[in-house]
Amino acid sequence: MAEPGAIAAPIAAAGMTADERHWLLRRLHSLSGIIPIGGFLFFHIFENAFVLRGGTVWWKETEFTRTIPFQIAVEAAVLWIPILYHAIYGLIITATAQPNNYPYARNFQYTMQRITGVIAFLFIGFHVLSTRAFFYATGTETNYLRMHSFMIDPVYLTIYLIGTLACVYHLTNGIFTFSITWGIAVGPNAQRLVNRACTALFLILAIASVAILVAFRAPA
Amino acid sequence: MAERTQILRIKRQQNPNSEPHWEEFEIPYLPHHNVISMLMEIRRKPVTRQGKRVAPVVFDANCLEEVCGSCTMVIDGRVRQGCSQLADHLDPTVTIEPMSKFPVIRDLWVDRSKMFEALKKAHAWIPIDGTYDLGPGPRIAPDVQQLAYLFSRCMTCGCCLEACPQVNSHSKFMGAAVIGQVYLMSQHPTGKMNHDERLQAMMAEGGIEDCGNAQNCVEVCPKGIPLTTAIGAVGRQTSIKWLRDLFMK
Ligand code: SF4
Ligand code: SF4
Ligand code: FES
Secondary structure (H helix, E strand, O other), rough: OOOOOHHHHHHHOOOOHHHHHHHHHHHHHHHHHHHHHHHHHHHHHHHHHHHHHHHHHHHOOOHHHOOOOOOOHHHHHHHHHHHHHHHHHHHHHHOOOOOOOOOOHHHHHHHHHHHHHHHHHHHHHHHHHHHHHHHHHHHOOOHHHHHHHHHOOOOHHHHHHHHHHHHHHHHHHHHHHHHHHHOOOOOOOHHHHHHHHHHOOOOOOOOHHHHHHOOOHHHH | OOEEEEEEEEEEEOOOOOOOEEEEEEEEEEOOOOOOHHHHHHHHOOOOOOOOOOOOOOOOOOOOOOOOOOOEEEEEOEEEEOOOEEEEHOOEEEEEOOOOOEEEEOOOOOOOHHHHHHHHHHOOOOOOOOOOOEEEEEEEOOHHHHHHHHOOOOOOHHHHHHHOOOOOOOOOOHHHHHHHHHHHHHHOOHHHHHHHHHHHHOOOOOOOOOOOOOOHHHHHHOOOOOHHHHHHHHHHHHHHHHHHHHHHH
């Protein structure tokens, strides 16, 4: 019998195979949805919740996010690149789907994950273009007045409500599928527990997001 | 009183390349009929409701007791075995189609060999003796035996592939059945010897990463095989293998 090393060495030397790349891209897609993107969404909801205590408090408390050293590099590394990767590779994965109408809750969640993913992609594009990209292009910060003017516009408000809820759904359901993909929740009881916890988390984040968006409607 | 009858709407296809078409048959109602026995009834008198004499409907069946998996078909939009689907549980009009995720050979008869190819790809068997007798293998603990028994009941019927949104013509995903078998082999002390090789197949394109966690597979499996547990467990095994290979190779 051949030595295992004699077989393994040339394979290792050949670099990454197409299959290994496929695996890595899929797992990176799964991971990037939680770290950093999911982590950022938690933080983003948390920081903006200060608006519930008024526009002035919100502006003051979020000051440090506008004065980060190497701002552009940090934003690119933590946000733009992971989000672009997650979104584009996510669309590639979505293209391999053929949703059906088998009447099970998980099947519905599977289809929703793909629909909310596409909505989230469009919404985040719109949101970033109208806030951060707008700032880099014009130097205008998205301060309370600007956000306020968005949120009192019913069209903007509707887009933001749909977009935010899609993001929150996509994240919380994604935490559930992440826990299966990586083998954290294996058995049916563990998976049911995680699924319930994720549903609860969805409700909490959804209520918080709606409250934040509505709070921006208060006059300055 | 008019005689009670059963109407069968059947999706038919002459050969693998021809276009499918629908035909309706009406047969006398008989208690305790199942879908296969109703198809046999049509075979006796292959005349459509319109009175046209046609070729009998071709279907695959063998065991007639839901253990071989060959009579799997889509009945009223849900995949299941024809032999264990009782007519008494169906509406007076029933729609029968071949599975959509496999090539149709003729009428309701499909070619499930891609499932067998997947088992070969994943090395889903346990090599025993070589050129000489290796002697008895290690004993297996009763609880492991019980777990393994659940997975050993897979009959490669294809229900889990048919209901899976990730198994389709534009995806290479092999489906849940083979993941269940890889998990089964990993529970066997002799089977463990080829475990790395099987995980390698699971980590390839078409393997476990292409699962989208819709979990229809576990819902439709007629054998109640805990497929999603296998998906979680093999997911964990591949995570560990990846980390181990990353830092130890
Ligand atoms: S796992 Fe279940 S549904 Fe899938 S092929 Fe085996 S018996 Fe059929
Ligand atoms: S969990 Fe869903 S996507 Fe994965 S194999 Fe089962 S049905 Fe297919
Ligand atoms: S004939 Fe074997 S499962 Fe139906």
